[in-house]
Amino acid sequence: MNFNYTEKITSLQDKLNAFFEEHILPIEQEVSTFNYSAENRWKRWPGMDDLKAKAKAAGLWNLFLPKSYGDLSPGLTNLEYAPLAEIMGRVLWSSEVFNCNAPDTGNMEVLAKYGSPDQQKQWLEPLMNGDIRSAFLMTEPQVASSDATNIETSITLDGDEYVINGRKWWSSGGMDPHCKIAIVMGKTNPDAPRHQQQSMILVPMDTPGLNVIRPLSVFGFYDSPEGHAEIVLENVRVPKENLILGEGRGFEIAQGRLGPGRIHHCMRLIGMAQRSLELMSQRASERIAFGKTFKDFSSIRQEIAQSQCEIEQARLLTLSAADKMDKEGNKTSKDLIAMIKIVAPNMALNVIDRAMQIHGGKGVGPDTPLAHFFVAARMLRLADGPDEVHMYQLGKSVINKHAKIKI
Known part of the structure; x- marks a missing residue:
């Protein structure tokens, strides 16, 4: 697998990071507060359409779809999309800005891959336009x-x-x-x-x-x-x-839909974990207890070091799965998809938990994204198949592979 991204993808990463710095991060708390408010529940934040128009104009639109569909998709591979989904994972609500939000992504993939021309005209096109x-x-x-x-x-x-x-x-x-x-x-x-x-x-x-x-x-x-x-x-x-x-084709469609969806979740989980690592590092550099800055305690350094190791391991495994999906298809890649679906949510939970602990009371409140990150990661141990199902199938595959080998 080639870990060096093309100029096209590094340019998209730079554009997406710049978009986050200018348009997403400055209003993150405002949008989150709006979404958490009971009186605004089931209403869209008023500035969302304007943000989406800016993302579309910047060419940061429908980045998830592996193959081009007209001029509404850049046709990125799973491997190329991976670092972009990781960036989006840093802010939970941000994927919608780029029309890369679940469940729309999976539904669009179903319609693009399996839909009739009439179904695509009626439903896929408005979904890809972000109209519905x-x-x-x-x-x-x-x-x-x-x-x-x-x-x-x-x-x-x-x-x-x-x-x-x-x-x-x-x-x-x-x-x-x-x-x-x-x-x-x-x-x-x-x-x-x-x-x-x-x-x-x-x-x-x-x-x-x-x-x-x-x-x-x-x-x-x-x-x-x-x-x-x-x-x-x-x-x-x-x-x-x-x-x-x-x-009778529903199970077949479900498998085709859930493969990319699972890896998209894992990419975003890595983004959540990476941001949590950055937040805990910043907190450790700022807070003082018992006469020492947090970063000078050995236990804090160990937790941050362990978190970095776990994130990088999960990131590399996710990229390996994405690469194999691109080269050999979703079915051939099912073991790697199962592995990352098991590894990524649990990794994120561990990293986010450490970040909350280092933040103290602030880590479980509304002033950081950590609490919602933790909830999202815990839910993703169930969504698109619980850990136990993936381990059951993966274990069966590994046993069948190695049981044939005589030692």
Whole structure:
């Protein structure tokens, strides 16, 4: 793997860092305070559209999409996107500014890779323009959704329409006032082979029978304005043309969607951890206790050194996974994707925890991003598959590989 980025990517890194310094970091606290306020919940910060217009004008738009789609994507590889996603991870809400926010990124990848021309025209183009937002409805409260074949929501063909019935929760993006379309996963044929029962279908959010029941908080954070919704689908009818790719292809689509999504999360987690390291280093240089500056205590130096080691290890593993995805595809890279999905959230939790400890009371309050970083990292041990599922599959793969070797 070549660790030297091209001039194109170093230029994008420089532009993105400069954009952060000029437009993101000066208003970080203002936007966070707005998003945390109960009275503003499910409202967009008033300056977001202006920020997005500036990002688009700067050429910092749709950086996530690996292959070009018209003139709305620069067509970066996963490896090229990695350092840019890491920069975005430094401020939790910043990805939307560059139209690189989940779940829209995954939904756009699904539509770009699997959508029909009509589906792309109706939904992908406005998503890539940043005109609308979207939701992803997969997880269900009644079943262990870490096994996607458990999903029970029914998708039944009735003439020229599909009828959808089920209950979803942790539906990312479902609370956003600009959310116009949802990708829903459900069963079209419960009698088919296990991995051919599921399908994915496009459901406009204003379709009769789609009812948002409540927002779900994560350790008290609502992640406004996009949020996570519990949604009931009751006799929801959509045209049969809304089915993506075909009946029984949902599991295949899910695997294609979640591979890049998992590595995007890991890239952003490294950004959170890196910023946490920088904040704890600054704090250690400023605070005095028992007659010594924090940085002069051996235990503080060890925690900062350990954090640097762990971040760099996770960063290199993430870049290795991204490189293999680019060269050999998501399926061949599944072991590396599993590794980084296990490693990155746990690494970030360790680093952020040390940063909070060094900050003392300030570290758990609203004046730094650390507390929300910690919550986001903890949630990402579950999102896109819990640690246990990735370790189960990775362990199986490793055993099968080495069991054939006679010692």
